Amino acid sequence: xxxxxxxxxxxxxxxxxxxxxxxxxxxxxxxxxxxxxxxxxxxxxxxxxxxxxxxxxxxxxxxxxxxxxxxxxxxxxxxxxxxxxxxxxxxxxxxxxxxxxxxxxxxxxxxxxxxxxxxxxxxxxxxxxxxxxxxxxxxxxxxxxxxxxxxxxxxxxxxxxxxxxxxxxxxxxxx
Ligand SMILES: Cc1cc2nc3c(=O)[nH]c(=O)nc-3n(C[C@H](O)[C@H](O)[C@H](O)COP(=O)(O)O)c2cc1C
Numbered sequence: 290x291x292x293x294x295x296x297x298x299x300x301x302x303x304x305x306x307x308x309x310x311x312x313x314x315x316x317x318x319x320x321x322x323x324x325x326x327x328x329x330x331x332x333x334x335x336x337x338x339x340x341x342x343x344x345x346x347x348x349x350x351x352x353x354x355x356x357x358x359x360x361x362x363x364x365x366x367x368x369x370x371x372x373x374x375x376x377x378x379x380x381x382x383x384x385x386x387x388x389x390x391x392x393x394x395x396x397x398x399x400x401x402x403x404x405x406x407x408x409x410x411x412x413x414x415x416x417x418x419x420x421x422x423x424x425x426x427x428x429x430x431x432x433x434x435x436x437x438x439x440x441x442x443x444x445x446x447x448x449x450x451x452x453x454x455x456x457x458x459x460x461x462x463x464x
Contacts, residue, residue, distance in 0.1 A: 365398035
């Protein structure tokens, strides 16, 4: 008997196919309302423009922190390093005490230690697109650290393979 393809099956298939595109993992944080910071794990982070320096990420409209992020004037994106899987899981869990043990100051996006880069952004645009909203930020400050990144592929966290010496260098683009 043939299996009937339902809408749910098709959606899962689409998610699986999209998940074949390997990404890094980041956590975005914002000050939130009434001194309650918000944060979530994302892999929709991307670079958009160098001049001005713009980055983007997409937030699901169903996220508890949706309103707080869409209305935030400032937010910070921390690119996670390998070994930060527990933090990634915690910030991907709805209702979790995400900031336990993390210093949070009023009015500023919380800083997460141990990542391989961070970008402090001011809100540039928020564009509703289907069931997500794309948030574009203008980078006002950033830093990077020579740590290996955490990788997300096919629904799981991964590590980069050690450099084999044959990875090649991408030609530099004209400035
Ligand atoms: C690796 C990974 C990447 C994710 N990327 C996104 C993303 O880009 N956008 C998004 O809205 N949710 C993403 N999520 C899901 C959110 O992290 C999760 O639903 C989070 O708890 C939502 O925040 P909330 O607690 O405010 O609802 C991702 C989860 C994981 C594990």
